[in-house]
Amino acid sequence: MINIAVMGYGTVGSGVVEVIRTNGSLINERVQDEIYVKYVLDLRDFPGDPVEEILTHDFDTILNDPEVAIVVETMGGIEPAYTFVKKCLEAGKSVATSNKALVAKHGAELLEIAREREINFMFEASVGGGIPIIRALNSSLTADRIDEVIGILNGTTNYMMTKMFFEGADYAEVLKEAQDKGYAERNPEADVEGHDACRKIAILTSLISGQHVDFEKIHTEGITKITTEDMKYAKKLNMAIKLLASSKRVGDTFSVLVAPMLLSEEHPLCNVNDVFNAVFVRGNMLGDAMFYGSGAGKLPTASAVVADVVDAAKHLHRNVVTRWDAGELELIPNAEAEHRFFVRVQGRSEAQKEQIREAFGSVEIVETEGLEDEFGFITEVMTEGTYSKKAEAFPEIIHMIRLAD
Amino acid sequence: MINIAVMGYGTVGSGVVEVIRTNGSLINERVQDEIYVKYVLDLRDFPGDPVEEILTHDFDTILNDPEVAIVVETMGGIEPAYTFVKKCLEAGKSVATSNKALVAKHGAELLEIAREREINFMFEASVGGGIPIIRALNSSLTADRIDEVIGILNGTTNYMMTKMFFEGADYAEVLKEAQDKGYAERNPEADVEGHDACRKIAILTSLISGQHVDFEKIHTEGITKITTEDMKYAKKLNMAIKLLASSKRVGDTFSVLVAPMLLSEEHPLCNVNDVFNAVFVRGNMLGDAMFYGSGAGKLPTASAVVADVVDAAKHLHRNVVTRWDAGELELIPNAEAEHRFFVRVQGRSEAQKEQIREAFGSVEIVETEGLEDEFGFITEVMTEGTYSKKAEAFPEIIHMIRLAD
Numbered sequence: 001m002i003n004i005a006v007m008g009y010g011t012v013g014s015g016v017v018e019v020i021r022t023n024g025s026l027i028n029e030r031v032q033d034e035i036y037v038k039y040v041l042d043l044r045d046f047p048g049d050p051v052e053e054i055l056t057h058d059f060d061t062i063l064n065d066p067e068v069a070i071v072v073e074t075m076g077g078i079e080p081a082y083t084f085v086k087k088c089l090e091a092g093k094s095v096a097t098s099n100k101a102l103v104a105k106h107g108a109e110l111l112e113i114a115r116e117r118e119i120n121f122m123f124e125a126s127v128g129g130g131i132p133i134i135r136a137l138n139s140s141l142t143a144d145r146i147d148e149v150i151g152i153l154n155g156t157t158n159y160m161m162t163k164m165f166f167e168g169a170d171y172a173e174v175l176k177e178a179q180d181k182g183y184a185e186r187n188p189e190a191d192v193e194g195h196d197a198c199r200k201i202a203i204l205t206s207l208i209s210g211q212h213v214d215f216e217k218i219h220t221e222g223i224t225k226i227t228t229e230d231m232k233y234a235k236k237l238n239m240a241i242k243l244l245a246s247s248k249r250v251g252d253t254f255s256v257l258v259a260p261m262l263l264s265e266e267h268p269l270c271n272v273n274d275v276f277n278a279v280f281v282r283g284n285m286l287g288d289a290m291f292y293g294s295g296a297g298k299l300p301t302a303s304a305v306v307a308d309v310v311d312a313a314k315h316l317h318r319n320v321v322t323r324w325d326a327g328e329l330e331l332i333p334n335a336e337a338e339h340r341f342f343v344r345v346q347g348r349s350e351a352q353k354e355q356i357r358e359a360f361g362s363v364e365i366v367e368t369e370g371l372e373d374e375f376g377f378i379t380e381v382m383t384e385g386t387y388s389k390k391a392e393a394f395p396e397i398i399h400m401i402r403l404a405d
Numbered sequence: 406m407i408n409i410a411v412m413g414y415g416t417v418g419s420g421v422v423e424v425i426r427t428n429g430s431l432i433n434e435r436v437q438d439e440i441y442v443k444y445v446l447d448l449r450d451f452p453g454d455p456v457e458e459i460l461t462h463d464f465d466t467i468l469n470d471p472e473v474a475i476v477v478e479t480m481g482g483i484e485p486a487y488t489f490v491k492k493c494l495e496a497g498k499s500v501a502t503s504n505k506a507l508v509a510k511h512g513a514e515l516l517e518i519a520r521e522r523e524i525n526f527m528f529e530a531s532v533g534g535g536i537p538i539i540r541a542l543n544s545s546l547t548a549d550r551i552d553e554v555i556g557i558l559n560g561t562t563n564y565m566m567t568k569m570f571f572e573g574a575d576y577a578e579v580l581k582e583a584q585d586k587g588y589a590e591r592n593p594e595a596d597v598e599g600h601d602a603c604r605k606i607a608i609l610t611s612l613i614s615g616q617h618v619d620f621e622k623i624h625t626e627g628i629t630k631i632t633t634e635d636m637k638y639a640k641k642l643n644m645a646i647k648l649l650a651s652s653k654r655v656g657d658t659f660s661v662l663v664a665p666m667l668l669s670e671e672h673p674l675c676n677v678n679d680v681f682n683a684v685f686v687r688g689n690m691l692g693d694a695m696f697y698g699s700g701a702g703k704l705p706t707a708s709a710v711v712a713d714v715v716d717a718a719k720h721l722h723r724n725v726v727t728r729w730d731a732g733e734l735e736l737i738p739n740a741e742a743e744h745r746f747f748v749r750v751q752g753r754s755e756a757q758k759e760q761i762r763e764a765f766g767s768v769e770i771v772e773t774e775g776l777e778d779e780f781g782f783i784t785e786v787m788t789e790g791t792y793s794k795k796a797e798a799f800p801e802i803i804h805m806i807r808l809a810d
Contacts, residue, residue: 019548019690030547032726124545130691132545139544140529140537142435143424143711268697271676285424285708286535286698292673293694303690306548314726321437321719 008075015302096308130300144283201245335385413480420707501713535705549688606650740790
């Protein structure tokens with residue numbers, strides 16, 4: 001029997017208990033041992049809930065019980081999750097977590113402790129919910145140098161972008177709808193400003209580079225400025241607008257960005273709609289691959305956590321090597337990152353277009369029905385710095401959206 | 406140092422050598438040891454090729470060298486691959502293979518030998534080329550009961566279906582084009598008749614059920630009867646026609662089918678075009694997921710083989726449990742499998758439609774421009790047996806295509 005403890009009995013934590021209860025016999029067959037939930041830690045009481053008998057309010061009960069071999073952390077946030085997880089690992093207990101904030105900030109340190117103790121720190125559910133992207137990068141695509149990862153990593157914003165695109169609904173309207181359906185929080189900032197996606201691409205980039213990526217250094221823009229007018233241009237261009245988290249190899253480092261971007265309809269990510277997430281990966285041998293699924297939700301996320309528990313149980317005293325060193329990866333500065341830019345301009349005179357061409361060189365002009373007092377143009381590939389400098393001379397620019405290649 | 410041998414220096418085998426040469430230092434870092442190709446086995450000579458010095462024509466050289474820990478089998482076909490692989494495993498060498506025919510037929514036996522010897526028999530590249538679907542099922546989706554797997558598992562036929570759909574080209578034309586581009590063999594039977602996809606879905610079903618599936622018992626239809634007229638109806642229905650290999654849980658067993666099917670444009674597989682492959686998976690906790698990538702090709706397939714070599718190297722004397730017992734799974738007989746059927750009928754009289762309604766019950770009539778002397782109808786869900794019996798009374802039926810749900 002392998003005893004586990006679940007810290008945090010919220011959405012994901014209760015899902016973990018449910019997955020183990022529902023699929024227990026299958027899971028035990030795979031582990032070739034019995035997984036038993038010995039404790040659930042939460043500050044709250046759950047009168048009448050089946051976990052009532054195994055509920056504890058005291059973390060030390062778990063920490064000091066030598067029978068607990070694997071701890072699930074689904075509390076979220078940095079503290080007390082960080083302190084608890086660190087103590088568990090130091091006590092020789094493997095940990096599986098769904099906590100992206102914790103992993104993005106302390107992943108390298110926690111992996112190092114696990115490595116020293118010959119146990120495991122696993123975090124499949126921290127990126128892409130039920131999509132097994134972490135294990136794909138760590139254990140499947142091991143023959144490749146990964147040159148590019150582009151993800152739709154936030155279900156809330158993808159739902160909103162999909163609604164805006166297909167139904168012409170405006171931002172405020174779809175945000176309210178997403179909130180009413182429970183897809184978006186009352187305070188939606190973490191999703192709509194891109195902070196959630198930022199932590200996730202930081203984790204993925206740390207894994208493919210093997211070095212620590214500081215998420216605070218990733219240029220991050222949310223979707224709050226995207227309008228129904230932008231969607232009209234996207235349709236005209238046979239593109240979609242998606243909040244993308246992108247990481248591209250440039251020499252020995254990476255150019256990382258979170259921003260709403262125009263994506264060609266031929267790109268496999270373009271058809272990823274509603275609350276679904278997907279991660280596109282390009283390997284130097286493998287070519288293009290994509291992993292698609294539910295990026296959030298109680299059971300899909302819990303399924304990923306329990307898959308980590310299974311893996312940890314199969315490797316109880318054996319570290320599954322994950323390359324993610326504490327040394328910080330120096331990212332390409334945003335000003336040096338290269339893109340094509342789609343730019344909307346107030347007005348529609350030939351003189352303006354001529355000035356645009358003089359400043360930006362060869363551009364593709366885009367005009368769309370129903371927007372008669374403006375036009376758009378698409379630049380050639382240039383750096384963010386070059387774009388910004390040229391754009392300064394045009395106060396009539398409404399705004400800019402980058403193109404994903 | 407971990408010595409490996411590559412048996413078969415054709416497309417995939419030479420790709421394996423190339424992947425190891427190109428990404429050697431990365432791969433060695435992941436293995437935490439050095440992977441060294443000690444032998445390449447082939448009947449042919451390769452004067453001037455870098456492998457010339459390590460080339461052998463004699464299998465016994467590999468078998469009898471105790472230094473060879475892992476053997477790659479990329480010869481294809483059942484014999485002598487089966488004999489060689491079995492001898493290698495019995496001699497305590499792990500094997501990684503891309504050979505779907507071998508795995509579909511002898512997978513259970515070869516896994517059992519590997520399990521007894523505490524080594525590994527791995528076959529990621531046998532299904533979906535570079536798509537890491539085998540490892541996803543074995544190591545990632547371990548918290549789920551997998552209820553459904555639907556794959557586009559053959560790149561040649563997907564290329565042909567895509568061309569026929571988007572360009573209105575006819576079957577003979579696209580087959581010739583596929584042959585000219587090297588996507589289809591001069592004798593295309595294995596691809597176009599569905600035999601290749603059949604072996605792959607047999608392997609996937611064996612893995613998700615844990616029991617052996619005899620591929621010869623899977624009802625298999627190819628794409629040879631699909632016409633440009635069918636594609637017109639598909640467009641009218643906002644669907645695509647794809648050669649699907651599908652496996653659905655029914656009670657304790659599975660209903661498995663390989664056939665061209667109509668797929669709604671909302672389905673994630675619908676946008677998988679050209680030579681790309683994809684596998685859609687539905688888990689009872691995870692919900693829907695999809696894995697997409699290059700299903701064939703030298704380097705993507707070799708990448709998957711080398712990922713197996715890495716995994717085998719990390720588990721040199723430790724069996725990675727794969728559930729696939731020798732006991733045969735009794736599949737649902739095809740006559741009992743349930744679908745909706747799209748049926749094309751010669752003629753277009755109201756009397757005919759009335760007779761169709763009388764025989765088939767509630768149906769959806771489909772008519773499309775340019776095909777004035779016929780119509781189509783879509784049935785409710787019914788068994789294959791029921792459909793066939795009803796269809797007997799209508800000699801004017803042109804043909805039938807199943808709908809994927």
